[in-house]
Amino acid sequence: ERRAPPEKIAVIGAGIGGTSAAYYLRQKFGKDVKIDVFEKGKVGGRLATLNVRGQEFESGGSVIHPLNLHMKRFVKDLGLSAVQSPSGLMGVYNGETLVYEESSWFIINMIKLIWHYGFQSLRMHMWVEDILDKFMRIYRYQSHDYAFSSVEKLLHSLGGDDYLGLFNRSLLETLQKAGFSEKFLDEIITPVMRVNYGQTTNINGFVGAVSMSCTDPGLWAVKGGNKLVCSRLLQASRSNLVSGLVMSIEEKTRTKQTGNPSKVYEVVYQTGSETHSDFYDIVLVATPLNRKMSNINFLNFDPPIEEFHQHYEPLVTTLIKGELNSFVLSSRPLNKFHLGTILTTDNPDLFINSIGLVSPVEEDSISQPKADLAHVWKIFSAAPLTKKQILKLFVSYDYVVKQSWLAYPHYTPPEKCPSIILHDRLYYLNGIEFAASAMEMSAIAGYNAALLAYHRWNGNTHMIDQEDLYERLKTEL
Ligand SMILES: Cc1cc2nc3c(=O)[nH]c(=O)nc-3n(C[C@H](O)[C@H](O)[C@H](O)COP(=O)(O)OP(=O)(O)OC[C@H]3O[C@@H](n4cnc5c(N)ncnc54)[C@H](O)[C@@H]3O)c2cc1C
Numbered sequence: 228e229r230r231a232p233p234e235k236i237a238v239i240g241a242g243i244g245g246t247s248a249a250y251y252l253r254q255k256f257g258k259d260v261k262i263d264v265f266e267k268g269k270v271g272g273r274l275a276t277l278n279v280r281g282q283e284f285e286s287g288g289s290v291i292h293p294l295n296l297h298m299k300r301f302v303k304d305l306g307l308s309a310v311q312s313p314s315g316l317m318g319v320y321n322g323e324t325l326v327y328e329e330s331s332w333f334i335i336n337m338i339k340l341i342w343h344y345g346f347q348s349l350r351m352h353m354w355v356e357d358i359l360d361k362f363m364r365i366y367r368y369q370s371h372d373y374a375f376s377s378v379e380k381l382l383h384s385l386g387g388d389d390y391l392g393l394f395n396r397s398l399l400e401t402l403q404k405a406g407f408s409e410k411f412l413d414e415i416i417t418p419v420m421r422v423n424y425g426q427t428t429n430i431n432g433f434v435g436a437v438s439m440s441c442t443d444p445g446l447w448a449v450k451g452g453n454k455l456v457c458s459r460l461l462q463a464s465r466s467n468l469v470s471g472l473v474m475s476i477e478e479k480t481r482t483k484q485t486g487n488p489s490k491v492y493e494v495v496y497q498t499g500s501e502t503h504s505d506f507y508d509i510v511l512v513a514t515p516l517n518r519k520m521s522n523i524n525f526l527n528f529d530p531p532i533e534e535f536h537q538h539y540e541p542l543v544t545t546l547i548k549g550e551l552n553s554f555v556l557s558s559r560p561l562n563k564f565h566l567g568t569i570l571t572t573d574n575p576d577l578f579i580n581s582i583g584l585v586s587p588v589e590e591d592s593i594s595q596p597k598a599d600l601a602h603v604w605k606i607f608s609a610a611p612l613t614k615k616q617i618l619k620l621f622v623s624y625d626y627v628v629k630q631s632w633l634a635y636p637h638y639t640p641p642e643k644c645p646s647i648i649l650h651d652r653l654y655y656l657n658g659i660e661f662a663a664s665a666m667e668m669s670a671i672a673g674y675n676a677a678l679l680a681y682h683r684w685n686g687n688t689h690m691i692d693q694e695d696l697y698e699r700l701k702t703e704l
């Protein structure tokens with residue numbers, strides 16, 4: 228006999244993790260359960276846009292990989308559309324000169340890469356492809372409703388000890404062992420880690436591979452802004468959005484209408500100056516549990532729910548509409564400067580991680596800067612840019628806007644991912660960011676948490692943490 232569904236579920240956070248969890252919770256638990264999604268800021272969280280002279284530009288999560296199947300499915304099912312992300316030519320600046328510059332001719336690029344780095348670029352591509360290939364197994368597991376109780380078990384299910392080993396070792400160690408040269412690591416790999424995660428090759432190998440996959444062709448974004456996926460998921464899940472700040476969660480015993488006492492969680496939250504509380508059978512926390520980001524108190528749990536001290540990397544996105552000073556980066560005037568993205572090496576004198584041309588969220592991509600036009604450039608930096616720094620990079624500018632983030636975990640392998648199960652019916656999604664932080668990773672965590680909550684509610688232990696799933700599902704065909 229199937230257990231009656233829960234009456235009420237709370238999801239804390241309306242980013243892509245929380246809204247995808249709400250969507251899948253509705254699919255699993257059915258139409259009668261009441262789902263409240265709490266959000267202290269804007270729906271979308273780290274998917275957000277900034278306005279530059281009347282046009283919106285992505286300021287947080289911006290690019291999506293062509294093999295990110297949950298994001299792809301959301302866009303299709305929620306009536307949204309995709310646009311190609313800018314694919315301009317890329318250069319690498321070391322603080323003095325451009326140490327690498329792409330050409331618009333494929334064959335020239337190949338020759339340049341081989342001349343500078345031998346066949347390392349091709350080997351790197353194959354290494355990433357192999358990791359992505361195994362990563363795709365998660366979609367098969369999830370489509371068969373399997374869930375995992377820890378991020379480590381999820382990673383292990385994708386490719387065994389070697390795969391989990393990627394997460395436990397630094398990218399540097401993994402690539403050095405594989406024979407990649409210092410020059411290639413400094414001039415190509417580190418700049419890619421800096422633009423994507425604001426860090427060096429000291430990050431774990433798995434997030435390193437995810438980051439390298441951003442050099443694949445076919446990256447895309449959601450027309451109108453990636454955050455639209457979150458608002459549409461919320462709508463489709465028929466959840467109730469509560470605009471408020473969750474302050475604490477405590478387990479309580481309550482007598483329900485049936486007369487039986489049952490364990491529920493009391494969620495205390497603030498809307499404006501008022502404090503409210505409500506009771507839930509299941510709670511999903513879909514925000515980093517980090518004092519600076521969410522500050523949720525877990526009251527009177529026995530054993531106590533551990534404090535989360537993981538450090539998130541401060542990062543500033545600055546959008547500047549202006550004319551780039553190409554002479555800072557090269558010896559060429561702007562009309563002869565054809566790069567759309569400039570990455571940087573790990574030089575402490577540099578005050579930016581990257582600078583790249585961007586398109587408004589409503590438009591298809593531009594790939595080349597035009598000398599006669601002021602374009603919008605996106606800069607990532609560890610600290611806010613000063614006026615002096617902006618004037619060094621731009622001959623002139625007419626608009627600047629910035630957004631500061633605690634962007635992604637500071638990766639220090641080997642490390643342990645926080646638990647997904649915090650308590651009996653209390654789940655945590657954002658531990659997955661310690662493997663890699665990306666929209667698709669949060670969507671996978673959202674689906675996994677919904678499946679885990681469903682199976683644990685119904686006692687379906689055979690659907691959780693199953694070994695050899697890949698082999699078993701292969702023979703099931
Ligand atoms: C600058 C930047 C660039 C990025 N670029 C990319 C990219 O190109 N591609 C990609 O795939 N990923 C990218 N990412 C990563 C990606 O944006 C994140 O991994 C993803 O958006 C995280 O989603 P989430 O729902 O897990 O968390 P969040 O989006 O952080 O959502 C958590 C939500 O919870 C809310 N909240 C927190 N505490 C409380 C509380 N106590 N009560 C109520 N609500 C609360 C927050 O306001 C927030 O809205 C980027 C991130 C940044 C910052």
Ligand SMILES: CC(C)=CCC/C(C)=C/CC/C(C)=C/CSC[C@H](N)C(=O)O
Nearest residue numbers: 289290291292422423437440665667668
């Ligand atoms: C999860 C898998 C397999 C792939 C995801 C690849 C991906 C899109 C990772 C995102 C990495 C990230 C945090 C990028 C931030 S910067 C993005 C972009 N260069 C920009 O300029 O905004």
